[in-house]
Amino acid sequence: MNIWESFKIAxxxxxNHKIRSILTMLGIIIGVAAxxxxxxxxxGTKKQMTDELFATDKNAIQIYYEYIPPEGEEGMFWEEPELxxxxxxxxxxxxxxxxxxxxxxxxxxxxxxxxQGEMQITGxxxxxxxxxxxxxVEGRALYAADNDGLNRVLLIDTIAREKFFKETENPIGEIxxxxxxxxxxxxxxxxxxxxxxxxxESGEMIMPRxxxxxxFGNREIEQLSVIASDPESIxxxxxxxxxxxxxxxxxxxxxxxxxxxxxxxxxxxxxxSLLTLLIGSIAGISLLVGGIGVMNIMLVSVTERTREIxxxxxxxxxxxKILLQFLIESITLTSLGGMIGIGLAVIGSIIVSKFSPITxxxxxxxxxxxxxxxxxxxxxxxxxxANKASKLSPIDALRYE
Amino acid sequence: xxxxxxxxxxxxKGSLEVPVLHGIDLTIExxxxxxxxxxxGSGKSTLMNIIxxxxxxxxxxYELNGEQxxxxxxxxxxxxxxxxxxxVFQQFFMFPRDNAIKNVASPLVYSGVxxxxxxARAKDLLEKVGLGDRMKHLPNQLSxxxxxxxxxxxALVNNPTILLADEPTGALDSKTSEQIMKLFTQLNxxxxxxxxxxHEEEIAAYAKRIITIKDGLITEDRRVTS
Ligand SMILES: Nc1ncnc2c1ncn2[C@@H]1O[C@H](COP(=O)(O)OP(=O)(O)O)[C@@H](O)[C@H]1O
Ligand SMILES: [Mg+2]
Numbered sequence: 001m002n003i004w005e006s007f008k009i010a011x012x013x014x015x016n017h018k019i020r021s022i023l024t025m026l027g028i029i030i031g032v033a034a035x036x037x038x039x040x041x042x043x044g045t046k047k048q049m050t051d052e053l054f055a056t057d058k059n060a061i062q063i064y065y066e067y068i069p070p071e072g073e074e075g076m077f078w079e080e081p082e083l084x085x086x087x088x089x090x091x092x093x094x095x096x097x098x099x100x101x102x103x104x105x106x107x108x109x110x111x112x113x114x115x116q117g118e119m120q121i122t123g124x125x126x127x128x129x130x131x132x133x134x135x136x137v138e139g140r141a142l143y144a145a146d147n148d149g150l151n152r153v154l155l156i157d158t159i160a161r162e163k164f165f166k167e168t169e170n171p172i173g174e175i176x177x178x179x180x181x182x183x184x185x186x187x188x189x190x191x192x193x194x195x196x197x198x199x200x201e202s203g204e205m206i207m208p209r210x211x212x213x214x215x216f217g218n219r220e221i222e223q224l225s226v227i228a229s230d231p232e233s234i235x236x237x238x239x240x241x242x243x244x245x246x247x248x249x250x251x252x253x254x255x256x257x258x259x260x261x262x263x264x265x266x267x268x269x270x271x272x273s274l275l276t277l278l279i280g281s282i283a284g285i286s287l288l289v290g291g292i293g294v295m296n297i298m299l300v301s302v303t304e305r306t307r308e309i310x311x312x313x314x315x316x317x318x319x320x321k322i323l324l325q326f327l328i329e330s331i332t333l334t335s336l337g338g339m340i341g342i343g344l345a346v347i348g349s350i351i352v353s354k355f356s357p358i359t360x361x362x363x364x365x366x367x368x369x370x371x372x373x374x375x376x377x378x379x380x381x382x383x384x385x386a387n388k389a390s391k392l393s394p395i396d397a398l399r400y401e
Numbered sequence: 402x403x404x405x406x407x408x409x410x411x412x413x414k415g416s417l418e419v420p421v422l423h424g425i426d427l428t429i430e431x432x433x434x435x436x437x438x439x440x441x442g443s444g445k446s447t448l449m450n451i452i453x454x455x456x457x458x459x460x461x462x463y464e465l466n467g468e469q470x471x472x473x474x475x476x477x478x479x480x481x482x483x484x485x486x487x488x489v490f491q492q493f494f495m496f497p498r499d500n501a502i503k504n505v506a507s508p509l510v511y512s513g514v515x516x517x518x519x520x521a522r523a524k525d526l527l528e529k530v531g532l533g534d535r536m537k538h539l540p541n542q543l544s545x546x547x548x549x550x551x552x553x554x555x556a557l558v559n560n561p562t563i564l565l566a567d568e569p570t571g572a573l574d575s576k577t578s579e580q581i582m583k584l585f586t587q588l589n590x591x592x593x594x595x596x597x598x599x600h601e602e603e604i605a606a607y608a609k610r611i612i613t614i615k616d617g618l619i620t621e622d623r624r625v626t627s
Contacts, residue, residue, distance in 0.1 A: 012498075315483065
């Protein structure tokens, strides 16, 4: 008798007790489905959060000022040192720095024809376009001369273009009204931001940072980041740039620092993994309980089928073959449960992905682990009943009432 | 040829010990038709189970065709049960969810015979025992006599040399019993060693040798000359 024959006997025995088999498998089904869905949601969340966090800034690192109050002082009021174009020059010479991004921000009410909308305005230098990979789809980018000459020009993004202009209209050269002041549109650009960060309502605009500074009274450089030529060493490059700037400015009660993205990412990943592990192991307990259920039913089944076992032995089944038969039966039971569980998990993750922002991703590895683990449970919890069955003496088993 | 010498059997342990066989000496040649008789509780079934490798004796030796098997390994006994003997029980003992063909073929599953061959042999034997028209029936769709025929076909399926039957007609009416006994007679004439246990004179009368057991000892062993 080969394995296939044993498998067929096992299948028909499972089929002959449909209701009982399904109830027995339920623990395994729920356990496997829960573990796989939780892990899938965990991995999906991890992917989404890291994607969002680092979507724009995979190779840019922000440098910010940190005030260090002198001994004994509260440090309530402090002023950030002014940054100049010399500072930017110094930073751009730091080894590993590919470009320096110096920007400021403003808000304004744009009015054109009948349309109006609140817009975020980013003040930039000419380096911004290449460093950020901004795609100018109509007109031109900003030049150094725009900054130096305080030219009141700006670029709108494609969202704003759609809102304020007809498709047939040419926005280039149009004079628009921003906070009651006239500006000239010189270009249209594609926003590099992921969709969820864009202003889908009115869009955004870019203008020379010197103009924002002049018109809005902002400091010319409010945000400073460096882009590393090698994204791998971004943290080091950022740290070096911050130290160089601190030294350059000769600061006493403050310093420039960076956020270490890698630390951040690592921390976040550890947190999500830990959470997944925690909830996953709670679901794993359900698997264990399911396994005990399988053992219980198999023990009942052995008792119930004592005469069958006796008859099989009387017609020539060895101990090993009886053991194998019951073991295969419990493995089939749990593997079947595992497969149904995986099916449910797939359906569940499709539903989760559809109705929540998380994309639950089921990896083939977790499916493999799910199936082999449920088969493993079948072996572990089937061994005791199978062993009990195999040890019955043929004549005692036949005489069993 | 089987040779049992000084076979004893004690059930239970310690204060619960029940001695059943007290020293059986018995030799049965190939081709014999033996009936084992005796009152209920005398140890007939116990002896039969030992002869059919379903149970171990407590002491004594059992030689089968010159080989010692009283203390053989479990797997060897399983093999002997599968190939060397065919057992027929008073209670029939069928796989209730399998049809007649599958029930007859069941021992072949354990001797590694292909499915096609198993079905072919089972069908042949069902024809032989007169159940050619009941092959697809389930045990609960068969009468007692028909079930016993299925059981006999199953006992024959691996072509054993010895056929053992423990009260094969105990649950059957006299007419059916007669048919079953004729079948055993026919099988004996074809060369099988047949050993049946019974407590009925009429059944024992089909045999050519009648052994009587009382309280675990052979009290009489006579050959019938017809
Ligand atoms: N498994 C057992 N445990 C204890 N006693 C048993 C067992 N099987 C049979 N006996 C006892 O052994 C005696 C002989 O039984 P058995 O061989 O079945 O007799 P028979 O077949 O001649 O009626 C009886 O007294 C019976 O109660
Ligand atoms: Mg008996």
